[in-house]
Structures are given as structure tokens and as C-alpha cells.
Amino acid sequence: MGAQELLSMLTDVELMSVKDTVTKSMMPANSRSEAIDACLKCSQSAMQLLRRKKVRRDILMQYLARKSIPVVAGTDKVRLIKQIIDFWNTGSQAVATNSSQAISLPSIEQLSHQFTEWFYTSWNTLTTFACDHFFPDCQLTLIHENHRRVLGSYYVCDLLRSYVANQDLRFTPNVQSNKAQESTHGLVLLQMHGTIHQRGTCVGIFDQSFGLIRDPTHSNNYLIKFCFLNMQTQQSQQQQQQLTSANLSTPTYLVDIMQNYDQTVQQQIDSTDYIIDDGDDSD
Template sequence: MASLGLSEKEQAGCRELLEFLETAELIALTDTVTNRLVHPESRQEAIHAVLVYSQSVEELLKRRKVYREIIFKYLAAQGIPVSPSSDKHVLIDRVKQYWSGQLTTCASESRERKPHAESHGERRKLPEDDIHDLGEEFCQWFFEILNSQHPLGVKSEGRWGPQHFWEDAKMKFCYNTLEKNREEYVGAEMVSLRLLSLVKEECLLFNPNLHGNGLKCAMSRHGLVLVAVAGTVHRDNVCLGIFEQIFGLISCPIMENTWKIKVVNLKIVGQNALEPGMQTEKPSIKYEANQLQELYDGKELTVFEP
């Protein structure tokens, strides 16, 4: 049976989005949409009823039982960059734009890649005698591809997306401008989207210092490669402050010479929060290699405080 108010593409999109609801929530939504006239015996029957009795995408997504978090999870799964703090109406607009074909996703770009054109950032040989070379090469790739997502950024051959992260990747983000703030994210989609939103939505550009004490690398006894880098953060032509970032990279056991991001710790300190005497021209990492190793406790990297 065709939907009374949804196009075929909207039906397909709504069906995928509704799958994120727990069964009890889905049944409750069905009762609301159908005024308890339909009594589904399965999840698929419930979803079908919701689609049939919904007059428009906006009407359905504005339902109280379609939580903001559900819409955010759906967009994340599709590779649509949105700020985690976006209001529900903003998320609904993004969904409508996506279903109308106005948005290109990171996930679709990733699927379009040819098999032999694997991301340069994922494939890395690890010289046993020189971890530093790995760290420098990784940073060159990472910040090039991240900055390329800026609305005015220089485009990169690489594709940004969750494919560069382990599924259980973790990110801790501290920023100190007028006050200290801390955020945490878990999962390849969430980590990827948060980093993307810094550049694409908040229009930040990262300028890493890959020379001298701006870059330090080490390897833990568990095989985690630790890459610590410092640099400056910019918006337009203004230097906003400095950043320090530590990555934890782990090799993929089923793909030779392949490395993905397991941990990301990012700290940004605004100009107005810098300690007296701190310079932004050549930010440096204060940790030594052995201290980087000590930061790793066997489970995850301990975040530095802002």
C-alpha cells in the first residue's frame, strides 16, 4: 500500500530511521499515529502503519516519540555532518535535505571509491626503528583531509569519514576559552562527525607544528602508536589559540600495513585563556616519549586536562 503523504524515497528513509527506535517506542508511536486503530504484530507491521498514516515527513519527525537523539543517530549512520548540539528542528531540516538529494554524504563518497584507491591515511607501514616518521606522515594526511572539509578549504584526494576510525573509537575534547569545557564521544561515527563539525560547521582550521617539539611519537607495549602534535587554530585570518592533540593508532590484523584511529584526545586553548608567556607561533608538546607511553593505561588514553 502506498503512503498517503510520503514519496517512495521518503518512505525508504523513514523506514531506516524508525529502525533506530526500540520496539516499545515504535509500538507507542504507532498507537499515536493511527489513533490506536492499528494493532501491529511485528516491528515491520508497525513501521508500515506509521508510514501509511503519516501525511508528511515533517509531521512524522516532529512527533514527540521520535526523539532528537534518534534523528541524530540516523544522520550519523548516513554520514551526514551535524553538530551534536543541534536542535531537533535543525536535524529535521538536514533529513529533508538529504532525502531530497541536496546533500552528499561521507558514507556515499566512501562507497564510490574504487577498491585499489584505499584511503592514504589508513594504510601505513610502521618502521620499527622510526615511529616518528609514521607520526609525521599520519599528521600530514590527517590535517590535510580534515581541513579540506572546511567550506573554503583546499580539496583533498582523500575522503573524510568513519572508515578511518575503529568502531569503538573514543574521543575526549577539552576546550578552554572563557571557561573550561569537556566533551566525550564513543564510536567511529560520532568521533568522525564531531571532528568534522569543528571544521565544516564551526569553520576552524588546524595548523599543526610538525617540527621540533611540535610532534612527538611513541609506541606502547600493547602496540598502540601514540602521536602527539601541537599547533594553532584559525578562523578566517584570525588565530584563535593553540591546540594539542594525541592520537592512538592500532594496526588492523586482517589488513597488512593498515592503521586506524582508536583514540583521539583534543585540547584547544583560546588566546584569551593562554598562560602569560605562552607563544602561539610554535606550539610544542611538553610530554616526552616515555611520558606518552605512561599515559596509556592498557585500556584507553588518559585525557590531559584543559
């Protein structure tokens, strides 16, 4: 059931809070499954359940992303709820067909804005920030630490989490400065720029780049293949102006990555021997 899957995306505290609100604290729950069951039984409608405060807008967006349903950046919570309910009422198969048709001509700029909103909301709150959003062999390069590299989804996710959990940093991207490119074989390169905040004070700026690839084992959703992060905590007037510049050139190393990726894929295709079984060949 769709509502059950969506509720499972909440944290334990959030889920129990929703359960207490829906049941007016009249139904105890000793496990997550019991809490979800209570929410489903005591909610008058799906709309009423999804409009609960703890069912946040970013959770709704992430659920739609899991189902490969396009979402326009900036969509309010009510419209997201209606989109989810339409998905449940129409049936996943029909909606998936419509979604695949819509995705066949994707807007890279739209993807860039959607990814930016989802990633930094998830990163700053750590609510759904998990290693399953990264490929197992994902690589993170820290430019501000002499290009130190971290390999593996668990270690990449853990290090990024530490900036928020341990150093209390928050990252605010400037979406207007985003840059997006797509290679011939489907590698999407996104570049973001923004400010770094700590306990209410702006303490620096950052530049971050992502390489995204669709994964057929995850409902054809995009996962992070690689990431570059550069943080600068000493600002200048010139650096501040860079945040609003839309003409920042793509770093050479990122261009090389895209070219090397396409060349590698093409070499694999060229080196493969295809055997075509001709049914009309009597031999």
C-alpha cells in the same frame, strides 16, 4: 585495477572534472562507474591520468597508505605518482613484501609526520575525512569541555567534522613539536600542537593526542583508537612559545593509558590456556 580504485577516492565533483578534462567533455557519464571507465579509456598513460590537478597529492598519499606502502613526509606529487606506478607495474604482492620488510623497523617519528600531514589535510578539507579511519569503539575526549567524551567512530568523526564545516575552523599543526611513543604491544601515541584559524585569522591554539593501533582487517593500516582534543582561543605570549617547545612533558593521563593498555593485553595473554599438540607423543 589500481587506477580504478584510486579514482574512486575522488568526490563526485572531482571525478567528473577529471573525466571532462580527459575526454575533452566529449563523453557523457551518468554514474561514477561510467566516469571512471571514461577516464581509463581516454588517458594515454597512468602518469598522464595521475598528474591531473584534481588528483591531489593527499589522495595519492592516502592511496599509498591503504596499500601499506611507506611514504617519506614531504614527498612531492611526481615522486608519489612514480611510487604508485611502480606498485602497479611490479605487482602488489612483491611491493607488499618489500613494504612489510621496511615496516618491520618503523620510524615512529616518520609515522608521526606522515599521520600529521594526512590527518590535518583530510580534516581541514573534509575531502576524505570519514569514520572508517577510526575504530568502531573510538573515543574522543574534549578536554576544553570538562573532559566530555564522545564514543563511536561515527559520532567522533561527525563532531570533528563540525568544527570545520559549521564553525569554519582550520587546524595548522606544528610538526616540529610532535611527540611519539610506542608501547610494547603496538599502541602508538602521538601528540600534536598547533594554531587554530578562522576565515584567515589566527584565533587560538590546540593540543591533540591520538592513540593508533594497526588493524589486520584494514591491510594492517593504523586506525585511530582514541583522541584527546584541547582548544584554547585566548592566546598569550607564553602559549605562543609553547608551540615551538620540543620539551613538553607527556600528560599523566596519556601515560596511564599506555600502561593500562599493555597491562590489559598482558593479562589476556597470561590468562589464556594454550594447548600444544605434540605430534611425537604416542599417547
